[in-house]
Amino acid sequence: MTNLRVGLVGLGMMGRHHARVIREVEGIELVGVADGQGDVHGAAGNLRVLSSVSELVAVGIDMAVVAVPTGLHEEVGLALAEAGIHALIEKPIASTVQAGQRLVEAFKARDLVGAVGHIExxxxxxxxxxxxxxxxxxxxxxxxxxxxxxxxxxxxxxxxxxxxxxxxxxxxxxxxxxxxxxxxxxxxxxxxxxxxxxxxxxxxxxxxxxxxxxxxxxxxxxxxxxxxxxxxxxxxxxxxxxxxxxxxxxxxxxxxxxxxxxxxxxxxxxxxxxxxxxxxPLRTEHEAFRDAVLGIRSDIVTMEDGLNTxxxxxxxxxxxxxxxxxxxxxxx
Incomplete structure (x- = not known):
């Protein structure tokens, strides 16, 4: 079975852990990373660090993990939804309820899996x-x-x-x-x-x-x-x-x-x-997101859950x- 191709946006403190775990989980493959600030923690490995979401999408990805500052969640999430990419966005879903609502609607309208990283x-x-x-x-x-x-x-x-x-x-x-x-x-x-x-x-x-x-x-x-x-x-x-x-x-x-x-x-x-x-916990979270994209199970923290929070x-x-x-x- 072909691995799901994963892109990672954000290589900061949390992004580096996502990069490590994505590489450890069966059935998914980290094929692209993007961060306008570069790779301060050396999480990219042998991947070229891209500067934008559009460049990451062009690599050809099935799903993405968003680990950028909260104020950028809406912008990055909407760009991924527009491109038809399933996304796991770090918590909180967005900086405001209005922004969170727009994310919920964008992923729902395109029948995409949208998850929020409430790791606890x-x-x-x-x-x-x-x-x-x-x-x-x-x-x-x-x-x-x-x-x-x-x-x-x-x-x-x-x-x-x-x-x-x-x-x-x-x-x-x-x-x-x-x-x-x-x-x-x-x-x-x-x-x-x-x-x-x-x-x-x-x-x-x-x-x-x-x-x-x-x-x-x-x-x-x-x-x-x-x-x-x-x-x-x-x-x-x-x-x-x-x-x-x-x-x-x-x-x-x-x-x-x-x-x-x-x-x-x-x-x-x-x-x-x-x-x-x-x-x-981060590994379990990624396995749940993978399985939700594959339609196997649905125990992720949904964007609706994230919006209520x-x-x-x-x-x-x-x-x-x-x-x-x-x-x-x-x-x-």
Whole structure:
């Protein structure tokens, strides 16, 4: 079977990882790369670095990966759609909801596969957690809380922490819960001297009644990536830095030592660190995109998904400015 021919637009920090993984995944072949700034990380290998999307299309590609700054997503994505090329665009889908909507419409009109690179969905800890929730191991889900904190990334300049990091948590929360955001309330602050926010605390409500809480920032000296899902049978805790998944069962054994109960609780349940396979999330994401183009399966993050996530991110920013709860009207 002939490999699908892949083009890569953008050879920055994320683009270099895409180049490596594309070369590792069966059934696809990296045949062209483009970046107007050149190849600072040496990701192109023996490929000539092209300067435009039109040059990349001329090489003859079936699908493309877009890893350029967010402000260029619409321009590059529309050019690929016009050329009839399936595309995986890094998150967020675009810099504005309007731009994201234009991308959704362009790919839909041409019956092309359009995916958004919300890589956390493909983290093995979260993939296992979702399957276990669906199997009823947690019972009814009550709350989803995330913490995504770490030092300031100099590479991000065109969006704030909400659209860059926060969109990970918005997407994975809706995906885990199989439920869309209904409303959001948020506070942001800017402490790094840039134009965009670098810290956010947000509380949301999903259409199935689940409540959410998200702490995201670029100001913490430690790096943290946690997702905690609490339900009627206990809580799952996923550390997506290590891809570890732990299940905390509800208390069943009474704590008879009074002084111990003061800080351990009046009862304890079993705590199990679950053994799961840990494939690289970026590789899993590329395999899903390949299979979607081939029509084999459809577990990609669609452009419609990416647009819904961006709508919630903009509602977070609106809430921070207005200091009000913002209702989010559902789309399709």
């Amino acid at each position: 969905r493909f983290n093995p800890a979260l993939q296992s957690m979702r399957a276990r929730i669906e199997a009823g191991e947690l019972g009814e889900v009550y709350q989803i809380a995330t913490r995504r904190q770490g030092p300031f990334p100099a590479r991000i300049a065109d969006v704030g922490v909400v659209k860059d990091l926060g969109t990970h948590d918005i997407d994975l929360t809706a995906w885990l819960a199989r439920s869309k955001f209904e409303s959001i309330f948020a506070r942001t602050t800017t402490r790094s001297g840039r134009a965009h926010e670098d810290m956010v605390a947000a509380t949301g409500h999903l259409t199935r009644g689940i409540i959410t809480n998200h702490l995201v920032n670029w100001l913490s000296p430690m790096k943290e990536r946690l997702t905690i899902v609490t339900g009627e049978k206990g809580a799952f805790v996923a550390d997506t830095l290590t891809a570890d998944l732990t299940f905390f069962e509800n208390g069943t054994v009474a704590t008879q030592w009074d002084s111990m109960a003061a800080f351990r609780g009046v009862s304890e349940g079993n705590v199990t660190r679950l053994a799961i396979a840990k494939p690289e 961006l709508r919630v991110a903009e509602a977070v920013l609106e809430s921070a400015v207005t200091r009000r709860v913002v209702d989010i009207e559902p789309l399709g």
